[in-house]
């Protein structure tokens with residue numbers, strides 16, 4: 001929805017008298033509390049005003065549907081509203097208009113702060129996202145704020161995994177190394193320290209230009225679990241001489257791969273390098289059965305790695 005449209009739907013439902021009173025209310029700072037919450041495409045805007053008799057306060061609730069582009073609910077507990085509302089469902093008393101105007105004003109302020117003149121043409125396009133951001137800032141709900149923070153402020157860091165087969169003393173194991181970043185991926189040079197820092201929400205220098213802090217970055221839920229597994233693993237393995245890798249014995253590779261489900265990994269196996277995704281499902285095998293004279297020949301062209 002365009003900001004001009006938002007302004008219009010509020011003014012469209014206002015009488016001139018109430019509009020002037022609303023402006024007076026805002027100028028006199030009679031709007032004491034103001035809150036916004038959003039459910040799907042509907043914005044709930046709440047206001048709390050000094051009332052006529054100064055003994056009680058007035059509460060407003062305005063619901064605007066951003067897809068339908070209209071006010072779908074309006075309520076105020078002032079005497080004017082209860083008198084007139086019987087005839088007109090979207091009657092806006094002076095408090096409701098104030099609530100609407102304040103909403104528009106805050107949105108504009110928010111947009112102006114976040115855009116330069118050059119970007120002004122994008123304002124209308126971005127208004128829904130901007131409003132989401134705005135809601136986060138003003139929300140009283142900590143969980144919601146946290147969720148918004150994830151979405152708008154913090155950047156997600158990806159973990160790439162590289163696994164190389166190692167043959168040593170007749171036993172087989174795998175060396176695992178990790179790369180972290182957003183676009184540029186940095187090799188982790190001390191896996192234990194890295195995992196420990198992230199789990200404990202501590203700042204960690206990953207590479208030039210990338211310092212992990214919980215305020216700026218986050219990992220997906222699956223990667224957080226992977227980090228915990230890695231950290232626990234480093235506590236019990238004795239690979240102190242090379243901090244860049246963890247060495248996984250063949251016997252526990254399956255358990256480790258379970259932590260990497262759906263992740264793209266780089267696998268070096270039998271002197272070949274594969275970029276592949278870890279799957280937990282039946283292998284899509286197909287066979288060809290041929291009869292040649294009295295014999296049957298069963299073949300498959302596909303090649304898989306099993307453990």
Ligand SMILES: [Zn+2]
Pocket residue numbers: 058076077078079080081093094095096
């Ligand atoms: Zn009212």
